[in-house]
Amino acid sequence: MKVRVDPERCQGHTLCWMTAPKSFQLDEVDGHSSAVSEDVPADQEEDVREAAHSCPERAIQIF
Amino acid sequence: MSEANGNDDRKKHRVHFDRHTPEYRHEFEEITHELQAKCPIAWTDTHGGHWVASGNREVFELARSAEFLSNDHDVKGERRGYKGITIPTPPRAAEAQGGFLEMDPPAQRHYRQALNPYLSPAAVARWVPFVDEVVRACLDEKIEEGRIDFVDDLANIVPAVLTLAMMGIPLKDWTVYNEPAHASVYTPPDSPDMPRVAELSRNMGISLYMALQEIRRSPRPGLIDALVRAEIDGENPPDEELVGVLALLIGGGFDTTTALTAHALEWLSQNPTERDRLSRERSTLLDSATEEFLRFYAPAPGDGRTISADCEIAGQRFEEGERLWLSWAMANRDPSVFPDPDRVDLARKGNRHSSFGLGIHRCIGSNVARTVFKRMVTAVLDRMPDYRCDAEGTVHYETIGIIQGMRHLPATFTPGERLGPSLDETLQTLQRACDEQRLAEPVVRTARADTAR
Numbered sequence: 370m371k372v373r374v375d376p377e378r379c380q381g382h383t384l385c386w387m388t389a390p391k392s393f394q395l396d397e398v399d400g401h402s403s404a405v406s407e408d409v410p411a412d413q414e415e416d417v418r419e420a421a422h423s424c425p426e427r428a429i430q431i432f
Numbered sequence: 433m434s435e436a437n438g439n440d441d442r443k444k445h446r447v448h449f450d451r452h453t454p455e456y457r458h459e460f461e462e463i464t465h466e467l468q469a470k471c472p473i474a475w476t477d478t479h480g481g482h483w484v485a486s487g488n489r490e491v492f493e494l495a496r497s498a499e500f501l502s503n504d505h506d507v508k509g510e511r512r513g514y515k516g517i518t519i520p521t522p523p524r525a526a527e528a529q530g531g532f533l534e535m536d537p538p539a540q541r542h543y544r545q546a547l548n549p550y551l552s553p554a555a556v557a558r559w560v561p562f563v564d565e566v567v568r569a570c571l572d573e574k575i576e577e578g579r580i581d582f583v584d585d586l587a588n589i590v591p592a593v594l595t596l597a598m599m600g601i602p603l604k605d606w607t608v609y610n611e612p613a614h615a616s617v618y619t620p621p622d623s624p625d626m627p628r629v630a631e632l633s634r635n636m637g638i639s640l641y642m643a644l645q646e647i648r649r650s651p652r653p654g655l656i657d658a659l660v661r662a663e664i665d666g667e668n669p670p671d672e673e674l675v676g677v678l679a680l681l682i683g684g685g686f687d688t689t690t691a692l693t694a695h696a697l698e699w700l701s702q703n704p705t706e707r708d709r710l711s712r713e714r715s716t717l718l719d720s721a722t723e724e725f726l727r728f729y730a731p732a733p734g735d736g737r738t739i740s741a742d743c744e745i746a747g748q749r750f751e752e753g754e755r756l757w758l759s760w761a762m763a764n765r766d767p768s769v770f771p772d773p774d775r776v777d778l779a780r781k782g783n784r785h786s787s788f789g790l791g792i793h794r795c796i797g798s799n800v801a802r803t804v805f806k807r808m809v810t811a812v813l814d815r816m817p818d819y820r821c822d823a824e825g826t827v828h829y830e831t832i833g834i835i836q837g838m839r840h841l842p843a844t845f846t847p848g849e850r851l852g853p854s855l856d857e858t859l860q861t862l863q864r865a866c867d868e869q870r871l872a873e874p875v876v877r878t879a880r881a882d883t884a885r
């Protein structure tokens with residue numbers, strides 16, 4: 370499973386990071402999110418799916 | 433004739449919708465579900481006529497269509513005469529633009545870029561010890577008495593003091609801003625108290641203008657300093673515009689977090705088993721409970737927009753110049769996205785609520801709001817675990833057209849012991865900390881974050 374945050378859509382709601390803190394990191398200055406790595410470790414898949422489902426801007430793409 | 437028919441056809445879903453009436457507050461769930469089932473985008477003739485979006489998908493698609501929506505409040509009639517985000521435009525607000533929330537990009541984006549480094553999660557995390565001290569002092573003032581008003585004695589004070597600290601305004605001035613910030617929201621335009629409230633608001637504007645002048649003369653870190661240095665569209669904006677931005681920061685920072693905290697504390701008093709569970713399982717439950725209270729009680733229930741070009745969005749045709757109300761509060765109750773939407777579920781998953789708004793105008797202070805809310809609620813759970821709110825003395829805002837808030841929330845609890853100095857003394861100590869440690873400096877990007885991007 371791979372994950373990506375669309376920087377055009379992300380508005381920095383931080384819910385992804387609250388849900389899956391190991392897989393997302395927030396920019397210190399504007400709070401926008403990016404994936405720690407595109408490849409999601411098996412033990413993080415569920416949290417990442419939940420994060421994608423929680424993002425109000427629907428900015429997280431799983432592929 | 434064909435024009436009129438065309439109009440009728442476009443506006444075939446007509447409803448009578450007036451969110452400024454007490455009925456809208458009392459019958460919120462019925463009205464919401466009826467609108468969502470019949471016409472998630474409807475036309476209403478109230479307040480000069482406007483569209484109302486209540487369905488989750490519709491609100492989402494509309495809020496994100498920045499190319500067809502404008503937030504502009506063209507007070508001086510220099511552009512297209514748009515009326516900003518309040519429906520109807522209150523006569524008082526007609527005099528002033530509501531900061532960057534009533535602007536379009538690129539100026540709006542420049543403002544946010546200037547302020548983000550003070551409001552990001554990393555920036556806000558630095559304030560936690562400060563917030564905890566203010567909360568401690570507020571609770572200490574009442575802990576021996578066994579009685580507190582959670583609005584007057586806690587939830588009004590902490591967000592106010594923190595907002596001023598982040599701006600760079602002396603903490604002791606919180607009382608100057610407190611009443612106008614709340615009263616201007618809950619006082620109906622036709623109230624006999626309105627002239628007094630308007631006067632308070634004017635004085636607040638003057639205080640903000642003076643704070644701006646003072647920080648220009650002798651700089652101190654904070655949001656105001658960021659604004660007096662900001663380049664917006666290539667230049668530093670006039671003071672009049674900056675005062676509008678400061679008023680927006682006060683409005684956003686004060687009343688909304690107060691409203692959220694009061695509603696959550698009231699609900700937890702009515703649901704003591706859930707309150708004990710939240711207290712016990714806070715390490716796993718506090719984040720989701722916070723989002724759930726945000727979803728359920730949406731302190732800022734919606735935003736107005738103006739359609740800036742003819743377009744079709746979410747299956748509805750709109751014409752340039754039409755007004756639109758995006759209801760975050762109703763979108764949060766859409767059963768197609770939130771199972772059992774009218775129930776508070778502290779462990780709710782996939783809670784993609786829109787209480788901070790959606791799209792480019794999303795609330796810039798959400799990290800502040802969440803942090804302050806969590807610190808206040810957990811401190812109450814720790815120090816007043818058996819509190820009971822007094823329904824008789826509780827005063828909700830009569831209408832929820834602007835903010836879903838509360839004026840008073842008295843409660844009783846088993847008295848406890850003070851842990852430290854009084855609120856006044858605490859604010860003096862914290863003021864020194866702000867000055868000496870320059871707490872309100874912005875965060876700067878570290879090398880690690882740079883490479884990570």
Ligand code: SF4
Pocket residue numbers: 374378379380381382383384385386400401402423424425426427428429
């Ligand atoms: S939840 Fe969505 S909008 Fe928020 S930071 Fe994560 S990706 Fe960005």
